[in-house]
Amino acid sequence: MKISNEAVAIMRKRTGILGFILVLTACSTADDPNAGRQTARAGNSADTEDRAAWSILGRTSDLQHSSPLSEINSENVQQLGLLWYADIPSLDGLVGNPLVQDGIVYQSGPMGRIYANDVRTGKELWTFAANPQFLGSSLATFWSLRYNRGVALSGDNVIVATGDCRLIAVNRKTGEQAWEAVSCDRTEMYGITGAPRVGGGMVFIGNNCIDSGIGRGFIDAFDAKSGAKRWRFYTVPNDPAKGQENAALEMAAKTWGTNWYEKAHGCASVWDAITYDAKLNLVYLGTAGPAPWSPADRAADAGDELFTNSIVALKADTGEYVWHYKTTPNDAWNFDATMHIMIAELPIDGTPRRVVMTAPKNGFFYVLDAATGKFISANNFTPLNWASHIDAKTGRPVTLPDARYWERPGEATVVSPGPLGAHNWQAMSYNGSTGLVYLPVIVAPTKMAVDPQAQVGGMRFDMNYGLSSKDPKWRAYGELVAWDPVKQEARWRAERTLPMNGGTLTTAGNLVFQGTADGRFDAFAADTGKLVWSFDVGSSVQAAPTTVEIDGKQIVLVSVGNPGSAAVGSIPSRLSATPKTRGPARLLAFALGRSETLPPVIAIPFAQPPRPKQAKGLAKRGGILFEQNFCVDCHGPDVVAAGGSVPDLRRSTAQTHDIFGGIVIGGLKQGTGMPAYPDISAEDLRAIQAYIINEAWKAHEAH
Numbered sequence: 001m002k003i004s005n006e007a008v009a010i011m012r013k014r015t016g017i018l019g020f021i022l023v024l025t026a027c028s029t030a031d032d033p034n035a036g037r038q039t040a041r042a043g044n045s046a047d048t049e050d051r052a053a054w055s056i057l058g059r060t061s062d063l064q065h066s067s068p069l070s071e072i073n074s075e076n077v078q079q080l081g082l083l084w085y086a087d088i089p090s091l092d093g094l095v096g097n098p099l100v101q102d103g104i105v106y107q108s109g110p111m112g113r114i115y116a117n118d119v120r121t122g123k124e125l126w127t128f129a130a131n132p133q134f135l136g137s138s139l140a141t142f143w144s145l146r147y148n149r150g151v152a153l154s155g156d157n158v159i160v161a162t163g164d165c166r167l168i169a170v171n172r173k174t175g176e177q178a179w180e181a182v183s184c185d186r187t188e189m190y191g192i193t194g195a196p197r198v199g200g201g202m203v204f205i206g207n208n209c210i211d212s213g214i215g216r217g218f219i220d221a222f223d224a225k226s227g228a229k230r231w232r233f234y235t236v237p238n239d240p241a242k243g244q245e246n247a248a249l250e251m252a253a254k255t256w257g258t259n260w261y262e263k264a265h266g267c268a269s270v271w272d273a274i275t276y277d278a279k280l281n282l283v284y285l286g287t288a289g290p291a292p293w294s295p296a297d298r299a300a301d302a303g304d305e306l307f308t309n310s311i312v313a314l315k316a317d318t319g320e321y322v323w324h325y326k327t328t329p330n331d332a333w334n335f336d337a338t339m340h341i342m343i344a345e346l347p348i349d350g351t352p353r354r355v356v357m358t359a360p361k362n363g364f365f366y367v368l369d370a371a372t373g374k375f376i377s378a379n380n381f382t383p384l385n386w387a388s389h390i391d392a393k394t395g396r397p398v399t400l401p402d403a404r405y406w407e408r409p410g411e412a413t414v415v416s417p418g419p420l421g422a423h424n425w426q427a428m429s430y431n432g433s434t435g436l437v438y439l440p441v442i443v444a445p446t447k448m449a450v451d452p453q454a455q456v457g458g459m460r461f462d463m464n465y466g467l468s469s470k471d472p473k474w475r476a477y478g479e480l481v482a483w484d485p486v487k488q489e490a491r492w493r494a495e496r497t498l499p500m501n502g503g504t505l506t507t508a509g510n511l512v513f514q515g516t517a518d519g520r521f522d523a524f525a526a527d528t529g530k531l532v533w534s535f536d537v538g539s540s541v542q543a544a545p546t547t548v549e550i551d552g553k554q555i556v557l558v559s560v561g562n563p564g565s566a567a568v569g570s571i572p573s574r575l576s577a578t579p580k581t582r583g584p585a586r587l588l589a590f591a592l593g594r595s596e597t598l599p600p601v602i603a604i605p606f607a608q609p610p611r612p613k614q615a616k617g618l619a620k621r622g623g624i625l626f627e628q629n630f631c632v633d634c635h636g637p638d639v640v641a642a643g644g645s646v647p648d649l650r651r652s653t654a655q656t657h658d659i660f661g662g663i664v665i666g667g668l669k670q671g672t673g674m675p676a677y678p679d680i681s682a683e684d685l686r687a688i689q690a691y692i693i694n695e696a697w698k699a700h701e702a703h
Contacts, residue, residue, distance in 0.1 A: 051549035055101040055153045058427065059546075061199055061278045062343040065097075065429035066506050067547045071554040072592060073509030074525045077533040081594040083555060086122035088115050090585040092644035093561035095542040096150025096195060097427065097503065098587065099158075100557070103550070105587060106172065107559060108151040108195075110645065112162035114170055117587060119550055119557075126175035133164040134673055137186045140210045141165065142675045143634065144191025146564065146645060149272070149425060152196040152203060154224040161192040161205055169227060179227035183207060189214040189267075194425075198224055199276025200316045204283060206270025210633075211334065213291025217268040219283075221319060231319035235268035235287045235307045248321035252306035257299025264290050264298040268308040272425045273358070275341040276316060280371060283316045284343075284356055288336040292458045294450060295330050296406040304329050309337050311358060311366075313373055323373030328362045329396060332406060333386065333448075334419040335362040340427050342437070346486055348376060357485055359428060359439055361421025364390055364397070367485050379488035381481055382422045382441050386415065405448050414474055418446025420463060420500070420572055427503030427544040429512070434482075434526050436491055438504040438512045441479040444575055445469070453628050460627060463571050464637060466499075476575065480504070480514055482529055492529030500563075500576035503544025505556075515541020515558055519581040521588070535590070538601045539583030540576060553591055561585035564644035573636045579603055606700040610654035613697050614690035622691030625684050629677060639695040645673065650696040660689050 051069060058065045072080060088094055090109035099106045104125060105117045112130025117123060132145050145163030152159045157169040157178050165184040170177055184190035184207045197204045202221045209215050217235040222228065237244055237253035240261055244250045256264070273286035290298060290308045298305070304326045313322040328335040337360040345352050346367065354370040363384040367376040375395030380387075386403035390396065405413035420442055428439045444466055451460040466476025478496030483489075502515035511532075512524045517540050523533040543559040562582045563573075583601035626632055626639075639649050652660075662668045664685060667676025680688075 052103075053101050054546045054548050055099055057097050057099070057150060057152065057195060057197065058342075061276050063275050063340065063427075064342055064344065065427050065504060065544055066431055068508045069547055069549055069554045070507060070509040071549070072507070072511065072547075072556065074511055074532050076592065077509075077511060077523050079592045080523070080533055080535075080556070080590050081592075082535070082596040082598065083589040083591040083594045084122040084596060085589070085598055086117050086124065086587045088559075088561075088585040088587055089127070090115070090561070092146060092564035092646075093540070093542075093585045094559035094587070095563060096148070096559065097544045098546045098557045098559055099151060099153050100546060100548050101153055101172065104172065105557060106151050106153065106158050107587065108148050108160045109585070110146050110148045110163065112148075112160050112166070112168055114151060114158055114160050114175070116158075116172070116175060119548070119555070119589075122587060122589060128160075128170045128175050128177070130160070130162050130166070130168055132162070132673075133186060134671055137164060138189050138191070139630070139675055140189045140191040140208065140212065141186040142673060143210055144193050144208060145673060146634070147193040149193060150195030152198045154198045154203060157224075159196050159198070159203055159224075161194065161196050163191045163193065165190055165192055165207065167196060167203065167205055167222060167227065181222050181227035181229065183220045194272045194274075197274040197276060199278060199283070200281065201225070202230055202316070204274045204276070206272070206274060206285065208269040208271040208288070209267040211269075211288065211291055213264060213266045215267050217266065217270055217287060219270045219274065219285050219314075219319075221283075221316075233314055233319040233321070235270060235312070236266055239265070246321070255303035255306045257302035260299040260302065264292060264305075266291060268310075270338065271336075272338045273341045275343065275356070277343055277370060279354070281316045282322060282370070283314045284341045285312050285314070286310070286336070286338040286341055286358065286360065287312065288338050289328070289331040289334050293332055293334055294406045294458060295332050297458065302330065309335060309360075311337055311341065311356065311368065311373070325366070325368055325373045325375065325395070327360050327364070327366065333362075333403065333415055333417075335421065336360060339421070339423055339425060342428065342430055343370060344430055344432075344485075348486070357430070357437065359423040361417060361419075361423065362386070362397075363417050363422035365437075365439070365483055365485065365488065367488075377488050381439060381483055381490065382417065382443060382479070384416055384422065405450065409450060412447045412449040414445050414447050414465065416445040416474070417442065418444050418448070418463060419461065420444050420446070420575070424500070426501070426542060429504040429506040429544075431506040431512075431526050433508065433510075435484060435486065436482045436526065437485055438506055438514075438526070439481045439483050440501050440504060440514065441481050442499045442575075443478065444476050444499045444572070445474040451628065460624075462637075464574050467574060478517070480512070480524065482512075482526070494524060494529055494531065498575055498578070500542070500572055502541040502558075505545040505547060507547060513545045513556060513558070515543065515545070515560065517541070517563075517576050517581065518578055519583075521545075521558055521560075537586075537588060538581065538598055539586065540578075540581040542576065556590045558588050559585070560588060562644050564646060571632055571637055573640055605703045606650060606696065608700055609650075609693055609696040610652075611657055611693050614693050616694075618687050619690040619694040622687035622689065625688050626691055629680065629688075631688065639692055649692045650699045652692065652696070657689065657693075661685055664688070
């Protein structure tokens with residue numbers, strides 16, 4: 001693994017590696033059959049009239065996740081049943097929006113895998129597996145190879161991004177590789193977890209730096225047919241000593257403050273949201289925050305630190321900057337703006353206006369002019385304590401002192417929303433008939449405190465605080481919120497048991513579909529919010545559903561299973577699944593009048609640990625080290641991970657404990673995805689191992 005000692009020192013001192021937050025996508029209304037249609041040069045058949053296809057993320061380039069199908073509707077949805085299910089060989093579950101073209105369903109899993117199944121029967125047609133490149137890779141690549149949030153279709157190819165910085169195009173009929181392109185450098189602090197986006201004959205991809213603050217975020221555009229690179233746009237300025245690539249970055253450099261490069265210079269990753277506007281020929285992208293998290297550790301006179309926490313519009317053909325809008329100035333909570341960006345035509349002041357809509361982590365829903373980026377409106381869709389409102393004249397937040405942890409050194413501060421955000425990458429949807437956006441909302445108050453030794457943002461924080469807090473003010477839960485983007489208010493709300501639930505789908509049948517972390521697949525009346533149908537799928541659902549018409553019949557597809565591939569299998573694992581819903585990866589198909597059943601998910605009990613309980617003081621210290629050294633980001637808090645390809649350390653065998661030092665310090669398992677930590681001392685290693693052993697005993701005794 002290539003990480004310089006200098007880089008490690010920088011991370012330990014002042015930056016954050018928050019992989020789970022990576023974990024941790026917007027132009028027509030349903031009333032216009034031609035709106036949002038891809039242009040011919042885009043190479044996709046995401047035509048609103050092609051009822052048998054869902055060949056682009058969100059169905060059309062507007063990313064509204066809305067369907068004109070109405071055979072299944074709020075009046076007859078009680079007759080909906082399971083048509084078929086297909087077990088998918090993905091240890092880390094499936095979380096991408098299933099794509100459908102020419103009777104085939106396409107999905108992807110970690111490490112560059114693609115799965116193709118018959119849409120009528122679920123039969124496996126072919127699978128593709130890229131060769132993951134662990135050896136010689138950075139920590140960001142090690143982390144990113146475990147996660148994948150979807151594929152793209154373009155012409156004859158299905159395109160997948162690998163965690164090790166590659167884009168691979170595969171013939172969608174045969175499963176044979178067509179081309180491969182390298183985006184980022186896997187030996188540096190980069191990896192890819194997001195789904196590629198396509199439009200205008202190009203494929204767009206961003207990356208992540210696992211919130212390290214090392215390196216510069218950027219978006220690349222490649223030719224969709226050949227894989228040749230077309231352009232790159234950096235989201236933060238270069239080292240001032242080296243100069244800037246363009247006028248936009250020269251402008252951005254002036255917003256970072258005095259001697260900014262000595263304190264913070266990254267990385268504003270484009271780790272998810274990218275939306276192609278076929279009408280305006282623009283690409284909208286969302287960026288992550290700066291590092292270190294605490295403003296006290298960045299330039300004292302810093303301005304907007306562009307283009308962090310921003311929505312940025314570029315010319316699709318060239319990557320030239322057009323406009324930006326800043327969501328969270330002086331971000332201190334990792335309030336990324338990399339969440340779903342959707343396009344629609346809304347009646348603003350009585351006049352139709354083309355807008356982009358987004359709900360980033362910070363808890364506000366934004367409506368911006370699509371052509372200019374001008375602020376139109378914003379309001380909070382969930383309770384929060386970092387800001388009171390968005391000023392209508394300036395479009396900027398009015399902050400509150402409650403969440404300013406850096407002003408209270410040595411104290412812990414409860415922040416809501418926390419670093420997981422009030423909305424993460426899970427897709428929202430827009431129904432042109434109701435005029436509502438259906439938004440999966442996260443309520444996960446987090447206790448935060450500065451810890452200079454912590455690799456995660458220079459912070460220690462309890463993401464699960466709301467699950468155990470006795471104060472009802474800080475209770476953790478989820479919501480499905482029907483949001484009126486014109487009035488900027490909620491029409492209705494439906495509470496969910498756990499905070500982190502699946503993306504949404506809305507249809508002309510007056511329905512909203514959403515899966516949940518506790519294993520249900522639900523349908524609500526889109527206008528009233530009444531729960532009209534529910535099915536126990538037995539596993540966590542994080543994916544957005546898909547619906548198509550096959551042989552004259554409407555079917556609904558959804559991916560389920562262990563949510564590990566969503567990058568929510570680690571720190572927020574208790575917020576995104578239960579022990580009973582970390583089930584196998586499956587693709588489910590539903591249709592009216594069907595009644596197939598699913599086999600039960602059987603939980604495996606915890607055997608007695610092979611080593612005796614350890615001293616409490618030693619184990620407590622090990623728990624702190626477990627978080628400080630990034631272990632928690634893959635293996636989970638309290639060593640409770642989602643499982644899958646990441647081993648549950650509480651189930652470690654005697655042999656594993658015997659060679660524990662060789663694995664952690666010596667890198668015995670680098671080739672299978674466990675990076676080496678040569679700087680960990682023998683004393684610290686013993687404490688970490690003691691912590692794992694005691695957590696294993698807790699799990700065993702609980703069973």
